[in-house]
Amino acid sequence: xxxxxxxxxxxxxxxxxxxxxxxxxxxxxxxxxxxxxxxxxxxxxxxxxxxxxxxxxxxxxxxxxxxxxxxxxxxxxxxxxxxxxxxxxxxxxxxxxxxxxxxxxxx
Numbered sequence: 001x002x003x004x005x006x007x008x009x010x011x012x013x014x015x016x017x018x019x020x021x022x023x024x025x026x027x028x029x030x031x032x033x034x035x036x037x038x039x040x041x042x043x044x045x046x047x048x049x050x051x052x053x054x055x056x057x058x059x060x061x062x063x064x065x066x067x068x069x070x071x072x073x074x075x076x077x078x079x080x081x082x083x084x085x086x087x088x089x090x091x092x093x094x095x096x097x098x099x100x101x102x103x104x105x106x107x
Contacts, residue, residue, distance in 0.1 A: 035042055036060065039104045049092040052100045056084030064091045066100045075103065 039062075042053045052064050053093035062082045079091045093100070 006044060008067050023032065027105055029040050036106055041102055041104060043102070045095065050095055051090050051092050052078065052098075053088055053090045054104055056082065056087060058084055058086050060084040063087065063105045065092075065105055065107070066093065066102050068098045068100055075105075078102070081107075 020081075020098050036057065040062075044051045044053070054062065054064075056062060062084060064078040064082075066078050067075050078093045081092065082089045
C-alpha cells in the first residue's frame with residue numbers, strides 16, 4: 001500500500017478489508033518513514049582498487065554488494081556496512097580479472 005501525504009491534513013485513515021486474507025489484520029502501530037530515491041554509484045580505479053563512491057543520508061546504513069554475473073543467485077558484501085552522515089562515502093574493492101556488477105543495499 002502506498003500513501004501520499006500532501007501536508008493539507010494530519011489524518012491517515014486505514015480501512016480494514018473484512019475479507020480473507022485481511023479479515024484478521026490488526027494495525028496497532030504505524031510508522032511513516034521518508035523514502036530514499038535511487039542512489040547513484042560512481043566507480044573509479046586507483047592502484048589495485050575499484051573505488052565505489054555514493055552519497056549518503058543520516059539515519060541510513062549502506063552495504064555495497066557485488067556479483068560477477070547478474071544470473072548469480074546471491075550478492076556478496078563488499079567491505080563493511082557504512083553509516084550515512086550526509087557525505088559521499090567510498091568503499092574500495094580489489095580489482096579482479098572478472099568484471100563485477102555493483103549495487104547499494106540501504107537499510
